[in-house]
Amino acid sequence: MYLFFYIFVAVTASAVFVMAEEMIWNIIAFTVVGVLLIKMPNRFYIFIAAAAAYFSATYAVDNNFSVYTEDTYEYSGYVKGVSPTTGSSENFKIDFLTEEGERLLIYAEQKPETGSRCFISGKTSAPDSSRSPYQFDYQDYLFKQQVHWQVFSDKVSCTDGSFFGQWRDKREEALVSVGTAKGEGPPLAAALVFGDRKFIDRERIEQYQNMGVIHLLAVSGLHVGLITTAVWFLMVRIGLTKETAALLLIIILPFYMLFAGGAPSVLRAGSMTMIGLLFVLMNKKIPLFEICSITGSIFIFINPYIVYHIGFQLSFGTTLALLLSRRMLKGSGIRLILKVTLCAQLASLPFILYYFHSVSILTLAANIFFIPLISFVILPLSFAGVFASGVWQGAAAFMWKIMDFILGFMHFLLDFLESLPYQVLPVGALSAWMLLLLFISVYYIFKNWTKASAHVWTGVAALTFLLTFSIVSPYFDNRTYVHFLDVGQGDAALIELPNREAVYLIDTGGETVFTGEEMVMAEFGPGERTIIPFMKSRGITKVDKMILSHGHADHIGEVCTLTEKLTVSEVLYPAGEEMVPFAEEQIECLKEKEIPTVFVEKGDHWIEGEHSFEVIHPSGAGNYDENNQSIVLRAVVSETSLLFTGDIETLVEEELVRAGLLEHTDILKVAHHGSKTSSSRPFLEAVSPKVSVIQAGVNNRHGHPHEEIVQNLLGMNSAVFRNDQHGTVTFIIDEGKIYAIPYIKEKP
Missing domain, CATH: 3.60.15.10 (Ribonuclease Z/Hydroxyacylglutathione hydrolase-like)
Structure with missing residues (x-):
């Protein structure tokens, strides 16, 4: 019995119940918690976790308000982060925490150091909200990060920043240096190493998204796992004990997670690794499935709004599905890659359809080819290029040329696949009920994967019917x-x-x-x-x-x-x-x-x-x-x-x-x-x-x-x-x- 998994489900449902904007999600969340409390053993622990998550989410919602109105103020506080505004190196976006504890987005021509204490004057203005269905809602996006105002300021006065802030600024400088280098390789390296894809051409990002390989442009759990494994074996090979290596990795990983941008996939993989290493130090064994569940529950307790983050949903949803499917993931080589990719695509399908309203029928083929290429060729080259750019620009330029050559072939293939007719299924926006039915169909397929094939094909038929219905319904x-x-x-x-x-x-x-x-x-x-x-x-x-x-x-x-x-x-x-x-x-x-x-x-x-x-x-x-x-x-x-x-x-x-x-x-x-x-x-x-x-x-x-x-x-x-x-x-x-x-x- 996976106790921590059921706790994670209860915690997620409780947070959704508090924050859901559509009644159907309140009903589903309430039903899920009710079923867990009735059907599952150890229901006392599940109840405690669900209640704690309910109060945590309620507290977050009740305290997500602003002390300011639309007016001109003088603010004092601390700089949490600084980055250039899109398309400009002369204007900066400042993540600012006031002394009252409220986050603001400051836009200014001056660049303060991260961690510095600043006095800023300017007028608050509300972020743009969505004015059309399915348009990106910037105001809602910031609200879920507990940011209510943006301030355009021409007066910024700051003291020196902290050591940690200076380190973050150096990271930002390195990111800009790599991301703005010539060619397609450096921007992609910036995405894979620093977790920031703002330097990649927007049309290229859309192409990756349309072909269902956008996750390859993020620092994923696979990347964290590869790096952690490499460092682990390196430390053991130089003579460190496994316990010492585990302790050093626990110390190093938080810095790497910050360096890599702190996206949900990075935090999940890094946190799972740290928790797993802690159990190694305690000589205790715990399934990865339970470690993932513990990590997800902690994230929600820290920030209940994270349940709305697509990165959180995809990262934990796909990872849990893969770990649940470990019995069917047998074999080696191409056969194993095919199974893992198929499971990951199947688990992520409802999320992809809900957020992007279409899916490519070539996604599976694209992933089978691109995952090994990105993970075992492009990723090592990216790290080598970033390291070389800080030591010897000539070596970095050589790395970027190699990457550009490989990416030229890769993007040629991507262009070809995207140009094929009828490879995109335009599903359109899904209702909450349709999304729920898709999840049920996917769950049914996973549940019966190793059983009689007739049950699996029933699930596949249900999934196919739902997709077909969504596509053809406008024609009726x-x-x-x-x-x-x-x-x-x-x-x-x-x-x-x-x-x-x-x-x-x-x-x-x-x-x-x-x-x-x-x-x-x-x-x-x-x-x-x-x-x-x-x-x-x-x-x-x-x-x-x-x-x-x-x-x-x-x-x-x-x-x-x-x-x-x-x-x-x-x-x-x-x-x-x-x-x-x-x-x-x-x-x-x-x-x-x-x-x-x-x-x-x-x-x-x-x-x-x-x-x-x-x-x-x-x-x-x-x-x-x-x-x-x-x-x-x-x-x-x-x-x-x-x-x-x-x-x-x-x-x-x-x-x-x-x-x-x-x-x-x-x-x-x-x-x-x-x-x-x-x-x-x-x-x-x-x-x-x-x-x-x-x-x-x-x-x-x-x-x-x-x-x-x-x-x-x-x-x-x-x-x-x-x-x-x-x-x-x-x-x-x-x-x-x-x-x-x-x-x-x-x-x-």
């Missing part, structure tokens, strides 16, 4: 979905026709930033930040028509990014005599990818099933500025009329009214983000919208939408939804009825 959904995505100060609307007859994307949004010299497109814009995560959550990998209303960056700025990530069948663009330079750049992207571009004008129309679409502007004979050149698209889907107006202004609105091209509209995309130069009263009276959607960014510099426009719409009894107030807004159209679902609910 006869409702229409229209999503007005919050892309900041820009437009992007996604239409899903019933039964996935077609998927249309109208505009892509776009974000510009000022570099000090010129305006450029943001490196991580709304395409990657909002649109791609949303589409992955919907299981969408193909867009049948991308309709670009006109050539301004806030409408088409993400064309190149999106066409890299999605299959786009056709692009529609307004016909006209001239094209602005920015639009020419985007069209060039389409040509490179051989995506056909159709130039449309008034009178063009098409039918998709029972749904009609008609372009009512621009007219080929007109001579308009870029805003007034916008495509105006009228659609009738599921007995509901929609009007998309781009950035047209009063001039075009008057033309449309005079031509009698306007009629009652159920859903109106308000022109030009609610600008006063659009949405004239005659136009609004002609379309008489039941629902109006304004796509404008929070606190945008243009002051959109104009209050007069909003009041005019409300005065016409039109329900008004705004991206700046409601985030992404989804309309579900079912048999002519419209159901609005704003991501951000209005406060009562």
Whole structure:
């Protein structure tokens, strides 16, 4: 009987019960603890552990608040860590602990030493929260680390740091030195040795993630085990007793865990090793399975919020599954590697699907090839290169060249595997119930692995059915979905026709930033930040028509990014005599990818099933500025009329009214983000919208939408939804009825 395992399960369930945001997880957690207390022996110890975890989690939740408000303060406290901000070596992010015991994120141009006592002044501001489904929620991420505010400061005054702080700063300098070296090898070495992959190209990270080998870019338990084993044998070979070697490793490992970045996988493996070595010193034997359970329980008692960390879930979930499966992991060579990889992939599958919404069918093959290559070739080269970089740059450069050569072959193979058609299964976002059923199916497979094969195949069949159901269910959904995505100060609307007859994307949004010299497109814009995560959550990998209303960056700025990530069948663009330079750049992207571009004008129309679409502007004979050149698209889907107006202004609105091209509209995309130069009263009276959607960014510099426009719409009894107030807004159209679902609910 694995007492510590059942204690770990009870501790995890108690923490989840306290902190869960969905009722289903409260019910599941309560049920799990109840079953353990009824069915298992030693229930007294399980009860004590569960109760202690409950009170620990309750204490953590009750004390996770801030003493500050949004205001300017002077703070005194200590620097816990310093790192350069992304894409800059002149600005720094400071992890700061105030004397009141509250953590703050400070952004400043000055770089204090870690451990130093500082006086900092600045204004608190709340971190950005998620404004669209499945968008990364930075505010929630920091909240679970008990950080409530970020401070932008221009005044930092500090004393000298501590020895430990100076050591951390030296580590950061070494990390930057390695990570910024030329080639693909050094950034990957920085990830494997220091546990920080911020220097690896974002597209490469996405590729590893898509192929299910992202865990190879982390300092994993396998890496810690290899290093610990090597050091152990080295110390024994030079004459140290096993007891002395164990004691020295217990002393050394905490420093290595900090050096390697302190990720959950590193802490788990290092802590498990230390606990195991302690039992060696006490001449006691305990199964690795129980050591892992003890380690996980300790982590949760120290920080209950860690149960939300994907690294914690994957690390402990996969490790426990492998240890539980030790009876089936027999054999050697390729056969053993295949079994271990299969078990690890199976155990991690529910987590991967829940967080990333897709899985590659080539993941198993990729892992079988890459795990030995990374672990036994790239990892030793990484350590050798990092060591050499601090001693002899020439030797380090030689190591990096060897790594670049090997990685060139490895990434060629990765590129090839990723390019294969239909290798990614777009599962989409999973409900809590579906996730629970996946876990049950995986558990059933593990439970019956060594028994009759019929039971195993029953589990495999259940797992296959669940995955198939998730993939094909949108093709049996006869409702229409229209999503007005919050892309900041820009437009992007996604239409899903019933039964996935077609998927249309109208505009892509776009974000510009000022570099000090010129305006450029943001490196991580709304395409990657909002649109791609949303589409992955919907299981969408193909867009049948991308309709670009006109050539301004806030409408088409993400064309190149999106066409890299999605299959786009056709692009529609307004016909006209001239094209602005920015639009020419985007069209060039389409040509490179051989995506056909159709130039449309008034009178063009098409039918998709029972749904009609008609372009009512621009007219080929007109001579308009870029805003007034916008495509105006009228659609009738599921007995509901929609009007998309781009950035047209009063001039075009008057033309449309005079031509009698306007009629009652159920859903109106308000022109030009609610600008006063659009949405004239005659136009609004002609379309008489039941629902109006304004796509404008929070606190945008243009002051959109104009209050007069909003009041005019409300005065016409039109329900008004705004991206700046409601985030992404989804309309579900079912048999002519419209159901609005704003991501951000209005406060009562």
